[in-house]
Amino acid sequence: MIRASSIAAPSISDSLVPGATLLEVRAVSKRFGAREVLKTLSLDIAAGEFLTLLGESGSGKTTLLRLIAGFEQPTAGEIWMHGTRLDKLPPYKRRVNTVFQQYALFPHLNVNENVAYGLHAANTAKAEIATRVSDALAMVRMREYAAAKPTKLSGGQQQRVALARALVNRPQLLLLDEPLSALDANLRKEMQSELKSLQREVGITFLFVTHDQEEAMALSDRIALLRNGTVEQVASPREIYARPATAYTAQFIGQTNLLRAIIRNGVADCGAFQFASTQADGSALFSLRPEAISLASHVSQSQENPAQYSDFVHFTAHIRQQIYSGATELLELETSAGAILRARISSGAPLSGSHEFTFSSKEVIPVRD
Amino acid sequence: MYSRTYRLLVALPPILWVALFLLLPYLLMFLHSFWTVRDGAIVHHWNFDNYATLFKNPLYVEVLFRTARIASGVTMLSVFLGYPLAYFLSFHGGPRKELFYQLVIVPLWVSYLVRGYAWKTILGSDGVLNGFLQYLHITHGPVSALLYSPFAVVLMLTHIYTPFVFLPIYASLEHIPRPLIEASQDLGAAPRKTFFRVILPLSLPGLLAGATFAFVLSLGDFLAPLLVGGPSGTMIANLVQSLFGAAYDWPLGAAISVFILVITLALLALTQRVEKRWSFE
Numbered sequence: 001m002i003r004a005s006s007i008a009a010p011s012i013s014d015s016l017v018p019g020a021t022l023l024e025v026r027a028v029s030k031r032f033g034a035r036e037v038l039k040t041l042s043l044d045i046a047a048g049e050f051l052t053l054l055g056e057s058g059s060g061k062t063t064l065l066r067l068i069a070g071f072e073q074p075t076a077g078e079i080w081m082h083g084t085r086l087d088k089l090p091p092y093k094r095r096v097n098t099v100f101q102q103y104a105l106f107p108h109l110n111v112n113e114n115v116a117y118g119l120h121a122a123n124t125a126k127a128e129i130a131t132r133v134s135d136a137l138a139m140v141r142m143r144e145y146a147a148a149k150p151t152k153l154s155g156g157q158q159q160r161v162a163l164a165r166a167l168v169n170r171p172q173l174l175l176l177d178e179p180l181s182a183l184d185a186n187l188r189k190e191m192q193s194e195l196k197s198l199q200r201e202v203g204i205t206f207l208f209v210t211h212d213q214e215e216a217m218a219l220s221d222r223i224a225l226l227r228n229g230t231v232e233q234v235a236s237p238r239e240i241y242a243r244p245a246t247a248y249t250a251q252f253i254g255q256t257n258l259l260r261a262i263i264r265n266g267v268a269d270c271g272a273f274q275f276a277s278t279q280a281d282g283s284a285l286f287s288l289r290p291e292a293i294s295l296a297s298h299v300s301q302s303q304e305n306p307a308q309y310s311d312f313v314h315f316t317a318h319i320r321q322q323i324y325s326g327a328t329e330l331l332e333l334e335t336s337a338g339a340i341l342r343a344r345i346s347s348g349a350p351l352s353g354s355h356e357f358t359f360s361s362k363e364v365i366p367v368r369d
Numbered sequence: 370m371y372s373r374t375y376r377l378l379v380a381l382p383p384i385l386w387v388a389l390f391l392l393l394p395y396l397l398m399f400l401h402s403f404w405t406v407r408d409g410a411i412v413h414h415w416n417f418d419n420y421a422t423l424f425k426n427p428l429y430v431e432v433l434f435r436t437a438r439i440a441s442g443v444t445m446l447s448v449f450l451g452y453p454l455a456y457f458l459s460f461h462g463g464p465r466k467e468l469f470y471q472l473v474i475v476p477l478w479v480s481y482l483v484r485g486y487a488w489k490t491i492l493g494s495d496g497v498l499n500g501f502l503q504y505l506h507i508t509h510g511p512v513s514a515l516l517y518s519p520f521a522v523v524l525m526l527t528h529i530y531t532p533f534v535f536l537p538i539y540a541s542l543e544h545i546p547r548p549l550i551e552a553s554q555d556l557g558a559a560p561r562k563t564f565f566r567v568i569l570p571l572s573l574p575g576l577l578a579g580a581t582f583a584f585v586l587s588l589g590d591f592l593a594p595l596l597v598g599g600p601s602g603t604m605i606a607n608l609v610q611s612l613f614g615a616a617y618d619w620p621l622g623a624a625i626s627v628f629i630l631v632i633t634l635a636l637l638a639l640t641q642r643v644e645k646r647w648s649f650e
Contacts, residue, residue, distance in 0.1 A: 069551075104552040108571060121557040121562060
């Protein structure tokens with residue numbers, strides 16, 4: 001489907017050891033007037049990885065991208081790439097290319113000329129431009145549109161051209177500013193998987209910005225969750241979901257139940273039930289994913305090892321609401337102590353009244369406020 | 370649906386207006402250009418002599434060429450003034466953009482005649498400029514060549530038409546999506562390259578519209594040469610005026626008018642085609 005041979009052919013001097021640090025954002029701050037958009041933010045990006053900046057609007061993710069591209073200057077801090085200081089260079093001297101949110105294809109140039117733009121700017125030899133442009137267009141399956149003007153293309157096609165235009169320059173780092181947000185849902189899913197396989201094949205480091213946590217989970221090697229201009233947590237999708245460091249992360253990525261408990265002598269008490277905890281005595285906050293909670297009747301049948309069973313916490317709750325969504329359904333529970341919990345169980349018969357529920361205390365993750 | 374009568378009634382005033390004040394005069398002018406004057410009266414003797422005179426008589430040829438030169442000069446000068454002004458305002462106008470914009474437009478509210486007379490007082494022998502030059506001891510007497518010359522005409526017309534050139538250029542620059550400029554830089558093009566490969570091509574429709582404004586309006590101008598042109602600054606419209614007035618040679622005047630009209634229409638058609646080729650909406 002996608003061929004990337006000629007794109008992924010950096011010269012020897014460019015060769016970056018996969019996994020070595022490519023980009024370092026060192027304590028960068030950015031202020032627009034009185035508004036501080038980035039607050040001494042630090043972040044490392046490894047060569048060859050697909051890193052996603054995830055955050056709500058106003059979290060500073062686009063600003064960080066623009067600082068790396070060179071469209072904005074940091075108020076404080078430094079940005080280094082592969083041993084050179086980046087933040088002092090103008091955008092046209094950085095080996096970074098951007099795929100813009102609205103693609104920003106040049107309307108007066110056709111597809112071919114758009115893709116050739118960067119190579120022309122670099123005074124590449126004519127013959128080389130021709131082959132590289134043609135390869136790049138083949139890679140995104142747009143070769144037959146080489147002579148078309150961008151305005152004649154659909155959103156998805158423009159998206160491909162924008163990708164080819166950026167990748168043809170063999171950047172060390174590709175920045176993608178919510179590139180899929182303008183596409184409709186189906187095309188978006190399709191482009192997600194293409195983008196992911198494309199990144200694997202060309203081996204170029206991708207820094208991807210999105211506010212869509214599902215998109216971030218599907219695409220990324222690592223996710224950097226931004227909140228109010230600082231990094232809340234950086235981790236792989238699996239880790240950030242399974243081990244959220246903060247209550248904000250737990251709530252932003254997926255759904256969760258936040259439990260406030262008082263810990264005394266290794267036992268956390270949150271009113272409705274108690275569970276074992278290694279946290280120090282005092283007040284603490286825990287995250288419990290809805291899918292970690294099950295109906296006790298289900299578990300008792302499947303659990304055969306009594307030693308393992310001892311980890312399980314049981315509680316009785318009243319079912320307030322049952323929201324069916326196909327393979328699973330979401331239950332809104334009210335415990336005897338009045339706490340509201342959400343549980344996601346595999347779909348079964350309609351439920352009502354009070355039931356016994358259970359979860360493993362291993363699934364309860366302590367989080368910071 | 371509207372009734373036939375209603376539609377006819379509504380269409381009637383504009384049709385009458387166009388017929389009476391546009392088509393009829395043009396038709397009369399066109400007919401006159403093929404007639405001739407004999408013994409102080411216009412006779413309907415069909416001929417092409419008027420057009421022949423226009424191209425053979427050295428006086429007319431010279432004035433025609435001078436008019437074209439002045440119009441070209443005005444066009445070039447107002448583009449060279451208007452484009453940087455529009456560029457600066459559009460890209461570096463900052464928070465006072467609107468104010469600057471209004472300042473450029475303000476002269477358009479001042480009467481054309483007043484601005485013409487202002488140039489008379491600036492350029493005249495006792496004028497502001499001569500006084501200033503003598504005060505600085507750059508010249509030792511009034512320089513009369515400043516006023517009543519093609520130079521004065523170009524100066525005055527440039528002053529008058531620069532805002533006209535500025536406006537469409539500014540509009541087209543404002544229209545350029547800023548991410549395109551960032552994309553160009555992102556792809557490695559330095560500011561100069563970005564200007565020539567992105568900004569200039571995308572503002573070409575505005576530039577063309579402005580240049581056409583300046584050229585066509587100066588081509589038919591007769592007030593500026595009348596006020597500050599003097600004998601050496603006479604333009605084709607002044608000849609037309611005198612032919613229709615004191616000289617009483619309407620047929621020749623009509624022939625010249627038809628000629629200028631044809632040039633103007635051809636030019637407008639050409640720029641319209643080029644503009645269409647270069648517009649990206």
